[in-house]
Amino acid sequence: MKLKTILPILLCWACVATACGKESPTEAPVVTPEVPGKGDVTIYVTTNSRSLDFAKKTASFNNKPSMSPSIITLDPTKRYQTMDGFGAAITGSTCFNLLKMAQADRTKFLKETFSETEGMGQSYIRIAIGCSDFSLSEYTCCDTKGIENFALQNEENEYVIPILKEILAINPNLKIIGSPWTPPRWMKVNNLTDLQPYNSWTSGQLNPKYYQDYGTYFVKWIQAMAANGINVDAVTPQNEPLNRGNSASLFMGWEEQKAFVRDALGPKLVAAGLDTKIYVFDHNYNYDNMADQNDYPIKIYDDAAAAKFITGAAFHNYGGDKAELLDVYNKRPDKELIFTETSIGTWNDGHNLTKRLMDDMEEVALGTINNWCKAVIVWNLMLDSERGPNRDGGCQTCYGAVDIDRSDYKTITRNSHYYIVGHLSSVVKPGATRIGTSGFTASGITYTAFENTDGTYAFVLLNNTNESKAIVLNDGTNNFSYDVPAKAVVSYQWKK
Template identity: 75%
Template sequence: MKKYTENLKSAILAICLLSSILTACGTDKSTTEPITPDPVATTGDVTIYVTTNNRSSDFAKKFVDFSKTSNMSPTTITLDPTTTYQTMDGFGAAITGSTCYNLLKMAQADRTKFLKETFSETEGMGQSYIRIAIGCSDFSLSEYTCWDTPGIENFGLQNEENNYIIPILKEILAINPNIKIIAAPWTSPRWMKVNNLTDLQPFNSWTSGQLNPIYYSDYGTYFVKWIQAMAAKGVTINAVTPQNEPLNRGNSASLYMGWEEQLAFIKTALGPKLKAAGLATKIYLFDHNYDYDKVASQNDYPVNIYKDAAAAAYVAGAAYHNYGGDKAELLDIHNQRPDKDLIFTETSIGTWNDGQNLSTRLMDDMQDVGLGTINNWSKAVIVWNLMLDTERGPNREGGCQTCYGAVDINKSDYKTITKNSHYYIIGHLSAVVKPGAVRIGASGYSATGVTYSAFKNTDGTYAFVLLNNTTDVKNITLSDGVKHFSYSVPSKSIVSYRW
């Protein structure tokens, strides 16, 4: 036993001695100092943004360099700037009364930080297009227009514009003065409404009704006065639509306006009035669903108006929402009138489509709304409320009480923000695709679940936005015909590139 004990002690001593020698020689560094990870690139030839549907990457900014070796990758996508499509106007969200209310509840420093992250071209996503209401919307703090009493002397911007909308727009414009703004009325002043175009009886309701033709001229003046009033406050209105969701009679603030009415209003009043006032504000038709709310007589709504040359001369194009029908309608309208523009102006997430579940919504919304509309000729993508609170408000009866915002702010502190799918899909586009960029061709590698769009910016840089809606990592090489680089795209992710 004594001999066994001595041998054991000798073995232990030998092991300890060997460990000391290995440590001194640096063979086992983990016992004395942490292993230094490879440095993360902070600069590079290509800027990349990555968001995964499990938030493991949350709009993460990364960099890679061009490859110095020849490209033999079978998963190469090659850009083709000689094939061109539409010129892009921008990407953004709606700045509603509810959005502004929530933003103004934030501490100034927190609000400025969020607005910079969202709109700054140098410090954030660079969102570039905003939608606002002319008068109230279903996400306003009250029901009103800017001319609720007859007599032009009674026209004027109201509390919501002066104390909520305009102050927020000014903060945004100070961050990004190049922002475009499109506006739409949810309803005309009630004194301009009738029950229908046969009886022509007064219709004193915020909801439904139709515009009395005898007030076409006055309503055209309303648009002009409102655009001029906003300009006097330092807010330029780049475009308008004559009516938000003109086939929807049921919204809390609404007005039915079939294509025949919209044609007559534009041709006889809105178009001539804007022109006479020297306003360059564009007019977009329709502003409603792909399926025309299943009203057969309203199919191809904008095309019917384009057939009248005098009316069409005042019109830049048409706007669409996605609450009914399919984005393929955009391609159909483009093919019928390729000389007219298309923009996408509203989509919502809410309790009905599991709107806060990023694992599904990020993929679906980028597929159908982000890249889906662009690949069908849309020049802009705008989602609904930029910010709602954690009780989906402020909201009103008759409006959407089940909607989420692009982001939701905690009502208990007006500080904690949850970013939803719409915030990411817009940010992934606006961060790399700048206003004036041209969508270009791209070909090569393809796979089910992989969708993309390619662009060339006005400064000569390329932009590429890719959706990987698969469970596999995709090691994809991008080539502009001169330079190439590779990046491993995570599963279930959106990746945006600029170089």
């Protein structure tokens, strides 16, 4: 049969199927059948039931303008932030689990995750400077007093660096941000009044007399990673600076961080000829309910001598609301925003994809981007089926973006955070610009549009409703339609 004969039949079938609404619970949601054609648009679809599990689809441009009431029109004249990328944290625990896998299995997973041609193309990762609460031990890279004793340790040399090299071989364009959980203990004091030595991994404050040494510590770490072929794009001065309770931690209020960046870290990076970016804060939207720490990054920016070294601020979502991102942006639109950590776990029903895919896509992925974030990074890429390895005093209730079965180190369960990052990274490439849209809106429908640097458009949409939605996208030249299943995330990419 000729295409002209087939097309009306298929379209009729789609209408009948949608109208009947007699899906079996085990069947895939009704999706517009793929008509033989050019496949102008590449589409990835995930439903919260996994009936469609990052399924690759195509659609073709319509021959005529659409009169559908659910048209969304892209407006590339409205331009917002450029995107740096999307990914997860490559912790010591993640690397331990990956190295337990057979080489062929690990390579397959890493390609599926990071390859720009054979996988999701995840493009931005976070690593710890020294240990984190998902390390194999507590340590820093200078545990013997004296900055001349700096050296990468076993966790970097045997776990993190080998995995990073494998990932970079797959995606050499990967961006990396580093964050310390604690400085060397010999740099810590109990408080800034008594200045008594504080020989503990947990809490304490940075002794101002060691600001210069600690700035050198960052420089040495960046240079040591570079010597191993690993370029660090950015750092934060301290992970969760208002959290005293983590297994490795340091309290660093905004006044301390301002002084450290202004007087030590910033000048040390410049003196070393490093263009490594600095993102301040790296903690929760609500500033851990500490009134004197509200607007933490803004207070640092108000010091011009500090602000000149700072690219922007990083945020987590363990407290408060993403609206804080917009507030910070509006106060200092010249500074960037990135999102650097969120986790799923036992406390938020983290293995329940039915709930988490919807909530995490709305709040974390699209929610942060639509409030000016240039990057979205979730917590551990991979934990095992016992939520580890982890450290006493750290998070022992976290799940990874994926979990690997500890009984075989082969069977992988993909959780919501893997999907939300993948739905962004698969179509939105580093350097893309978020652009405007107009037209169809509805409760439960969240989306954002992008223009990539390679001459393509990207569009990511969440349908958090109980019915499929016949969405039409129009870029001003071409338009196409696709029935978005109920409770689904859909990513689109097409050439202009």
